Amino acid sequence: MSKAALLALGMLVASTPTAAAGDYDLLIRGGTIYDGSGRPGYVGDVAVSGGKIAAVGKRVRGSAAKIIEARGLAVAPGFIDAHNHVDFGLEDRPGPMLDDQDLLQGVTTILLGPDGYYSPEQIRQRTAQLQTRGSGVNYGCYVGHNGIRAQVMPGIQRPANAAETAAMAALVREGMEMGCVGLSTGLMYDPGMFSDTDEIVALADAVKPFGGTYDLHTRDPSLQMLKSEKEAIEIGRRAGIPAKLGHLKATGLINRGRIGDVIAAVEEARAAGQEVVADQYPYDGAATGPLSGIFVLPGRKDMPPAAEVRAALKDPKQRAAVREATEHGEAGGFSWVKAVGYGNMRIVDAPGAPELVDQNIELLAKAWGMEPFDLVARLVEDQPDSLLITLGTIDEADVQKLMVQPWVMIASDGGYSAPEGAEIDIMGYHPRATGSFARVLGHYSRDLGLFPLAEAVRKMSGLPAEHLRLADRGFLKPGLAADIAVFDPAKVAARSTYGNPAARAEGMVAVIVNGEVAVEGGKPTGVAAGRFVPRRGDMPPGKAGKR
Secondary structure (H helix, E strand, O other), rough: OHHHHHHHHHHHEEEOOOOHOEEEEEEEEEEEOOOOOOOOOEEEEEEOOOOEEEEEEEOOOOEEEOOOOOOOOOEEEOOEEEEOOOOOOOOHOOOEEOOOHHOOEEEEEEEEEEHHOOOOHHHHHHHHHHHHHEOEEEEEEOEEHHHHHHHHHHOOOOOHHHHHHHHHHHHHHHHHHHHOOEEEEEOOOOOOHHHOHHHHHHHOOOOHHHHEEEEEEEOOOOOOOOOHHHHHHHHHHHHHHEEEEEOOOOOOOOOOOHHHHHHHHHHHHOOOOOEEEEEEEEOOEEEEHHHHOOOOHHHHOOOHHHHHHHHHHHHHHHHHHHHHHHHHOHHHHHOOOHOOOOOHHHEEEEEHHHHHHOOOHHHHHHHOOOOOHHHHHHHHOOOOOOEEEEEEEOOOOHHHHHOOOOEEEEOOOOOOOOOOOOOOOOOOOHHHHHHHHHHHHHHHHHHHHOOOHHHHHHHHOOHHHHHOOOOOOOOOOOOOEEEEEEOOOOEEOOOOOOOOOOOOOOOOEEEEOEEEEEEEEOOOOOOOOOOOOOOOOOOOOOOOOOO
């Protein structure tokens, strides 16, 4: 890249032959510093030595082996994604987990194992894999109820008894001793769906001596939204630990306009002295998947291909059995229709029938005078190209009403996204994986003016660091780890859409992970400087969510 091109990006890097030639390894000079606290930015410098922040101020004197001229750019702590699934399928991907989809949004630390996925043994396997292969970002982990329950109570569909609860609590303690940030649950999914509140309280109680948190995937996000979110608040209160409402949202026609009820419940708990926060991704749709994927074929545990679904629907006897399993779950198990309802499903991409985009399945069925099951069957049978749906429609006004709350952090809930331009099937991909943080910085903070840039940065750095007790991340302060994002506030933006979910964000000029440059000139360098980040249980209760 030419010198002129680098200047056009607002960044000029000058290097001396060796690090010993300077007072610091790296000096970021003349940018507007947003330190993660929410305080207004100021023009100044950030110096880095030995992977740590050495100095921050309006003028840092001394020389450096490498200088980033950041005039006109924002300089912030590296962002923390408190709900991330980018490691799913890592076994099928060679080499290190470089994670450019997060780095290009300024994310330097991700939390793995939300929704109750990982038992201690699974955490050991994953961290050993990442330590051997390398990671572009730092990673922490939750210890997961579903992973533990599947180990202790395989196939048992009832609340745990005393002995089973004690066995699970021992595994929770094991996970916390490994440095996990807290307990996560996925109460909408099998096997967590068969637990009761007392079971979760007992496991959350095992987290308390370690200073951890409780992270919830709500039990019933559609039909019992408020009751389900209140369950998380109750669990945190009864166990005496902080609680985080994971990927909080009001989904479906039944809940449109009702996010205020959840906000009121959180505010009531916080006013009583309880630490309750939430994370949110900034999109009007939840998980995506093929419309054919909502069908449950009796006897199959995995998602059936569309051709197999079509064949089953053509047979009247099979069709009746498919309808029963799809709408009620096979043998009482999980199904998307049972979990969220047809009113929670909206078509977001329809290559062969663009007129169907943004149509809600329940409303479309009414308009066509059909039962929702029959409508979905007809669409799957008639459309040669698979229709992509979101399994949780969200009203944009509710997205914004929640986002401005000071106790709401930004998180992606994103899975791995193949490189932009690669041949992919977009089914199951979501723009949140590649765009959440950039979309908040650009669309919601800059363009809509929902909150100042300093507050957007706090929601992505200081707030999650305080809540998760990540003692050396989240702020630009001397002595903390040198995780730093340098971006152009006028250009930062998400480029991904439901139809093009792999498009990487733009506007991130440089990203530093543990003192090493992971993004330079807007492009990933291939450096794998990430490491496991443990919780600091001795940190005092934070002011998470106060502004």
